Amino acid sequence: MRIELENLSKRFDDGSDVLKNLHFADEVHTLAIIGSSGSGKSTLLRLLGGLLTPSSGMIKIDGETIGKSESELVSYRQKIGFVFQQGGLFRHLSAFENVTLPLIKVHGYEKAKAEAQAEELLTRFGLASDMKKRPHELSGGQQQRVAIARAIAPKPKLLLLDEPTSALDPEYTNEVLDIVSELEKEGLDFVIVTHEMGFARHACEKAAFLYEGRLLEYEMSEQIFTNPQTNELKRFLSKILEWNVG
Structure with a gap:
């Protein structure tokens, strides 16, 4: 680039x-x-x-x-994918929802496609058993992994x-x-x-x-x-x- x-x-x-x-x-x-x-x-x-x-x-x-x-x-x-210092996750949403919601609302993904993408990335980043947890239930490292998954989910350039x-x-x-x-x-x-x-x-x-x-x-x-x-x-x-x- x-x-x-x-x-x-x-x-x-x-x-x-x-x-x-x-x-x-x-x-x-x-x-x-x-x-x-x-x-x-x-x-x-x-x-x-x-x-x-x-x-x-x-x-x-x-x-x-x-x-x-x-x-x-x-x-x-x-x-563009952006990862902030503190993650910038939506506190009231689960890890899974933090990834799927922007895909659907911002990028126009169909619900099934967004959910499949979120599941694939969160599993890859070692969060398969934590998808339903909200940010306050995750460690700092886990929160940042969710933030990275959210940032790369729409395949940014x-x-x-x-x-x-x-x-x-x-x-x-x-x-x-x-x-x-x-x-x-x-x-x-x-x-x-x-x-x-x-x-x-x-x-x-x-x-x-x-x-x-x-x-x-x-x-x-x-x-x-x-x-x-x-x-x-x-x-x-x-x-x-x-x-x-x-």
Whole structure:
């Protein structure tokens, strides 16, 4: 998938400039967005997903500009899978219903087809005996597996994940990242905002480093981690990796 950012900026109503004139154009299969908290990572992901609109500049996916009209924006969102930090599940629905309802209401699936798709994915993700449970009855890792199942059920062209393991214990973190890695091997393109540097380095083809709303480095992931070019990235990695030794 080709992603292009042209002079992309985002300013919120309080006057804060979260993203500042981002330029980017490349074929992307798996991309990790890294950087300190407040650097603009989640905002960029929401712009890519059509959940926010740019203050200036534009985003193109495979040559098509996102959000030229409201109808085109709605159509685009239906082609994107999005996994939020806390899962974003409907609290009053079961795991099964959380997957089937969007398929029926948003994507126009027939009930039987939606139910078959939900059952297949939830079983695959180790949730066969938990389909009737509501989110509060599931562990954090299970909730995120349901969220991923919901996101990929309509077969999106791109999966966006916003720190999907930020609230999870290490055991559940590995469960979720293993699933994302499986999906990558099956050919699903994804962009992930993550603080899991091992995953960013080894499971993602490329990485982008944001600093104070600017894209300072973009390169093959291994290059980002072994040969950082800017002092900002060197400092970021030294702080992060200091606590990931041994």
